[in-house]
Amino acid sequence: xxxxxxxxxxxxxxxxxxxxxxxxxxxxxxxxxxxxxxxxxxxxxxxxxxxxxxxxxxxxxxxxxxxxxxxxxxxxxxxxxxxxxxxxxxxxxxxxxxxxxxxxxxxxxxxxxxxxxxxxxxxxxxxxxxxxxxxxxxxxxxxxxxxxxxxxxxxxxxxxxxxxxxxxxxxxxxxxxxxxxxxxxxxxxxxxxxxxxxxxxxxxxxxxxxxxxxxxxxxxxxxxxxxxxxxxxxxxxxxxxxxxxxxxxxxxxxxxxxxxxxxxxxxxxxxxxxxxxxxxxxxxxxxxxxxxxxxxxxxxxxxxxxxxxxxxxxxxxxxxxxxxxxxxxxxxxxxxxxxxxxxxxx
Numbered sequence: 150x151x152x153x154x155x156x157x158x159x160x161x162x163x164x165x166x167x168x169x170x171x172x173x174x175x176x177x178x179x180x181x182x183x184x185x186x187x188x189x190x191x192x193x194x195x196x197x198x199x200x201x202x203x204x205x206x207x208x209x210x211x212x213x214x215x216x217x218x219x220x221x222x223x224x225x226x227x228x229x230x231x232x233x234x235x236x237x238x239x240x241x242x243x244x245x246x247x248x249x250x251x252x253x254x255x256x257x258x259x260x261x262x263x264x265x266x267x268x269x270x271x272x273x274x275x276x277x278x279x280x281x282x283x284x285x286x287x288x289x290x291x292x293x294x295x296x297x298x299x300x301x302x303x304x305x306x307x308x309x310x311x312x313x314x315x316x317x318x319x320x321x322x323x324x325x326x327x328x329x330x331x332x333x334x335x336x337x338x339x340x341x342x343x344x345x346x347x348x349x350x351x352x353x354x355x356x357x358x359x360x361x362x363x364x365x366x367x368x369x370x371x372x373x374x375x376x377x378x379x380x381x382x383x384x385x386x387x388x389x390x391x392x393x394x395x396x397x398x399x400x401x402x403x404x405x406x407x408x409x410x411x412x413x414x415x416x417x418x419x420x421x422x423x424x425x426x427x428x429x430x431x432x433x434x435x436x437x438x439x440x441x442x443x444x445x446x447x448x449x450x451x452x453x454x455x456x457x458x459x460x461x462x463x464x465x466x467x468x469x470x471x472x473x474x475x476x477x478x479x480x481x482x483x484x485x486x487x488x489x490x491x492x493x494x495x
Contacts, residue, residue, distance in 0.1 A: 162473035162480065164264070171458075175468045182466040184490035185432060190421075190450070191372040193488035197420055198372040201409035203402050210404040212395075218411050219379050223365070224347035228356065228381055233394040236403065237366035237378035238341050242269050242304075244393045245337065245362065245380075249302060250275040256302040256337075257295035261477035262310050263339075283311050283477055284444060284453060288320045292327040304337040307352055311453055311475065311484065313446030321351045328360040335383070337362045342449055344425070345370020345418025359383045362390070367410060370418030377407030425450050428487040436485060439465055452485040 163171060172186050187193050212234035220229040235241045249256060250273045258266050260279040270277045278298040280291045286309060295303050308315045316324070328334050338355065340348070340363055348356075355361045366378035377399075382390040410417070425448075432452060436443055442455035454461065454469065461467040461483055472482040 162478065163471045165474050168471060168474045172468055175462060182462055182468045183435075184468045185452075185485040185487070186468050186470050187486045187488035187490050188470070189491065190369055190488060191374060192491045194372055194421060194424060195491075197417060197424070199410065199414050199417060201406050201413070203405045208405065209401070210408045212399065212404065215377065215404055215408055215411075216379050218408065219377075220381075222345075222347070222411055222415060225353065225356070225381070231384055231387070232379050232381045233391065234399060234404075235366075235378040235380055235394060235397050236375050236399055237368055238339055238364045239265060239269065240375070240397060241364045241378055241380045241394065242266070242337075243273070244397055245390070246270050246273040246275045248389065248393050254302055255298065255300040256304060257291070257298065257300035258304045259306075259476070261472070261475055261479075262306055264476045266304060267476070281477075282309070283472065283475070283479070284455070284482060286312055286320075288316070288323050292323065296327075301331065301333045302335045302337060304339070306342055307338045307340055307355070308342050308448060310342050310449070311451055312444055313449040313451060315349060315448075316351055318351065321354055324355060325358060328358050332360075335360055335362060335386075338364065340365040341369050343370070344422050344449075346422065356381060359385055362386075367407060370421060371410045371414070372417070372421065373406065373410060376403050376410075422448075425487065428489070432485060432487040435467075439467075450487045452487065454483050454485055455481060456483055457481050458483045 175182055191198055216232040216234050217229040220226050220232050246269055255276040255278060256270065257278050257280055258270065259282045261281055261283045278295065278300050280294055292303065324336060328336065336355065338361060343365065356363050360383055362383065363381040364378065367376050368374040380394055429446065429450065436452055436454060439454065439456060444453045446452055457480055458469050458471045461469050467485065469483040469485045472479045472484060
């Protein structure tokens with residue numbers, strides 16, 4: 150039977166901290182509920198995670214060499230001259246937001262993808278406008294609303310985080326049209342949910358407009374958070390972005406770890422994606438028995454379900470993630486993670 154404390158949480162929108170408390174309370178249900186709420190990919194795939202030896206103190210890794218290696222792995226060696234090293238997407242966004250805030254820019258950002266976007270923007274006193282992306286991703290409306298709000302910069306994930314897909318050709322074309330309509334317009338792409346895969350041709354097309362900032366890191370594909378990231382910047386913006394991003398601190402040990410991961414363990418993202426794909430098929434079979442609407446996810450470890458977390462828990466013995474944890478205002482949508490459940494206290 151569901152406890153009063155657990156029930157009270159499900160009746161309201163939950164942030165991540167509240168979700169952790171709620172999911173912990175759900176552990177004490179009898180019979181035990183199945184857990185589909187893991188978000189920590191490095192812990193979930195700890196057996197795949199490699200920690201390279203950094204004892205070779207004589208080996209010095211230069212940031213420029215590392216971004217060239219990363220660009221080669223991503224299939225964009227021709228863009229290495231425009232790639233800058235950071236410690237990850239958060240690290241990159243912190244510097245970019247500070248720069249845009251100083252210039253008085255307004256940035257349009259999703260309200261239902263990643264609350265950390267907003268935390269970073271608030272910390273830098275950046276002017277922002279929000280838009281919804283879930284469960285429908287209407288890029289045409291997003292770009293039109295950004296234009297109406299006077300936001301020349303739009304931040305979006307590619308691939309889409311909750312939808313589990315890349316942008317369609319029509320969406321890529323819409324983004325290209327929007328960028329062409331104003332030389333000052335920029336799209337900032339968060340590419341971390343590509344899980345270390347080489348960039349597909351639609352993403353390359355966007356970057357080649359020279360009006361796109363593309364951000365990625367080793368956090369998902371190589372299972373190493375805050376170790377290394379790359380920001381591919383427009384060539385026409387080199388004088389704006391280069392110095393702030395190059396001045397971001399990065400320790401020699403992290404550069405050495407990143408170098409070894411990309412050069413010696415280039416197959417890890419392949420195995421991570423394979424594990425996720427196999428688990429997704431398995432969990433989809435479980436979710437299909439609920440007979441609720443699910444988004445047609447093609448990749449990634451999230452499966453959105455049009456059903457509240459309380460219903461999924463009380464009627465189907467599943468602990469899932471409320472959509473509000475990602476920032477959504479929708480109480481009737483939940484997200485199941487296909488990642489293996491781990492101990493929350495670890």
